Amino acid sequence: ILNVEQSPQSLHVQEGDSTNFTCSFPSSNFYALHWYRWETAKSPEALFVMTLNGDEKKKGRISATLNTKEGYSYLYIKGSQPEDSATYLCAYLGGSQGNLIFGKGTKLSVKP
């Protein structure tokens, strides 16, 4: 059974803090790693799709890195804002024709 683990499960930070969370996935047969943000009462929204070892992607204050050899990805948020409060999901794809395996997510709460 392929496992995608995310840590921490939840995180509470103050506005302005920078934070990061981890996604661990199988290092074998890697094809892609997705990050999604899921705000309450909304649909999950894609942040990044990463495919190459050493990939670094950035969107505004959010960035992500990828290490396929050791099977982990980090998501960083610089200067957290209350609107960043959401559950952040990562999903592993093993093989181009497989299906995404999601982690349980990291729930981030940012207090003003």
Next chain:
Amino acid sequence: GAGVSQSPSNKVTEKGKDVELRCDPISGHTALYWYRQSLGQGLEFLIYFQGNSAPDKSGLPSDRFSAERTGGSVSTLTIQRTQQEDSAVYLCASSLTSPGAEQYFGPGTRLTVT
């Protein structure tokens, strides 16, 4: 343009009844996926349609679950003889091509089986 839409947004049904959940993907997206999230669990893959290929049904939890995609567009997920453990949020997503491409999610259908 229009995103992925799902209906109904909420469904309460009695144990043993059949339910149908509908998904309208983004126009032109060849891939369509169904997932569910039960309380306290991660998103669980159910089924994947890609173009005219046979669907990947490997995630369907039992033979009470089935799905079809008509004309390469709208999809219906059917759950027969619903059980309480079927209560979950059912999400549909679509993507331009294969699962490697980013997926666009609908708002979900919250199913409650009483």
